[in-house]
Amino acid sequence: xxxxxxxxxxxxxxxxxxxxxxxxxxxxxxxxxxxxxxxxxxxxxxxxxxxxxxxxxxxxxxxxxxxxxxxxxxxxxxxxxxxxxxxxxxxxxxxxxxxxxxxxxxxxxxxxxxxxxxxxxxxxxxxxxxxxxxxxxxxxxxxxxxxxxxxxxxxxxxxxxxxxxxxxxxxxxxxxxxxxxxxxxxxxxxxxxxxxxxxxxxxxxxxxxxxxxxxxxxxxxxxxxxxxxxxxxxxxxxxxxxxxxxxxxxxxxxxxxxxxxxxxxxxxxxxxxxxxxxxxxxxxxxxxxxxxxxxxxxxxxxxxxxxxxxxxxxxxxxxxxxxxxxx
Numbered sequence: 001x002x003x004x005x006x007x008x009x010x011x012x013x014x015x016x017x018x019x020x021x022x023x024x025x026x027x028x029x030x031x032x033x034x035x036x037x038x039x040x041x042x043x044x045x046x047x048x049x050x051x052x053x054x055x056x057x058x059x060x061x062x063x064x065x066x067x068x069x070x071x072x073x074x075x076x077x078x079x080x081x082x083x084x085x086x087x088x089x090x091x092x093x094x095x096x097x098x099x100x101x102x103x104x105x106x107x108x109x110x111x112x113x114x115x116x117x118x119x120x121x122x123x124x125x126x127x128x129x130x131x132x133x134x135x136x137x138x139x140x141x142x143x144x145x146x147x148x149x150x151x152x153x154x155x156x157x158x159x160x161x162x163x164x165x166x167x168x169x170x171x172x173x174x175x176x177x178x179x180x181x182x183x184x185x186x187x188x189x190x191x192x193x194x195x196x197x198x199x200x201x202x203x204x205x206x207x208x209x210x211x212x213x214x215x216x217x218x219x220x221x222x223x224x225x226x227x228x229x230x231x232x233x234x235x236x237x238x239x240x241x242x243x244x245x246x247x248x249x250x251x252x253x254x255x256x257x258x259x260x261x262x263x264x265x266x267x268x269x270x271x272x273x274x275x276x277x278x279x280x281x282x283x284x285x286x287x288x289x290x291x292x293x294x295x296x297x298x299x300x301x302x303x304x305x306x307x308x309x310x311x312x313x314x315x316x317x318x319x320x321x322x323x324x325x326x327x
């Protein structure tokens with residue numbers, strides 16, 4: 001198992017999860033335009049999602065790397081400590097820090113182990129706005145403003161490189177680490193590097209923690225006025241033999257409700273899993289069954305596929321806790 005791909009769907013109501021600044025007196029949503037249908041789709045940036053994952057990891061009891069101001073090239077920048085052996089967020093989300101290593105100037109770079117493009121809506125933006133006024137109690141100089149909001153189904157995509165989680169390149173990502181035995185290896189260019197590897201138990205704790213944070217995901221802009229549920233209603237977890245994502249945008253719901261329940265596009269998901277099945281070691285589909293109209297169709301579609309297991313969200317957490325990354 002080289003990587004884990006996670007794809008989620010969640011319905012949000014009357015929300016502004018990620019603003020894109022203001023236009024006049026309007027706080028606008030972050031959006032992207034589809035060049036095929038010409039319509040705008042709401043999105044939440046990967047940076048925003050990673051920030052809220054960090055906050056969730058903190059709530060789950062993990063100690064985070066301290067963010068500190070530092071002078072680089074005559075300018076002040078904000079950087080973390082760059083100690084992935086000690087802090088889960090430095091390990092998972094990476095950093096770039098200029099510092100002295102063995103009395104030489106060096107830049108320690110760690111590419112994020114957890115990749116994400118944030119979230120994007122399944123359906124186009126419908127031009128919904130909330131009208132507000134900040135009243136001036138001393139006179140008539142009231143401030144009128146508007147906020148773009150959306151009710152939509154948001155898809156989140158995550159990709160976790162397990163063969164890099166808890167593994168650090170000496171001199172390139174970290175200085176020499178005390179207490180960890182370095183192992184010689186060749187990087188992608190063939191250059192010899194020293195790898196420092198955290199104990200397997202710690203590595204497993206870290207990837208299970210980020211999966212739990214995704215499962216409990218909550219966060220966004222303007223939640224004091226536009227509070228909404230953000231945790232996944234369906235979550236696909238694919239354990240992959242190669243670092244090539246499989247599911248992508250194939251987890252979708254169709255237009256319209258059936259008995260006020262969402263309808264999954266089962267054919268699209270099944271075709272995708274069957275096409276790239278040779279890269280899948282195991283695939284879990286966890287969902288709140290009471291929120292989807294065609295759970296029976298989903299189960300029938302994957303019946304007989306030993307690699308695929310369809311469970312409730314509570315059971316999915318148990319499956320995640322039983323995943324082992326090996327030595």
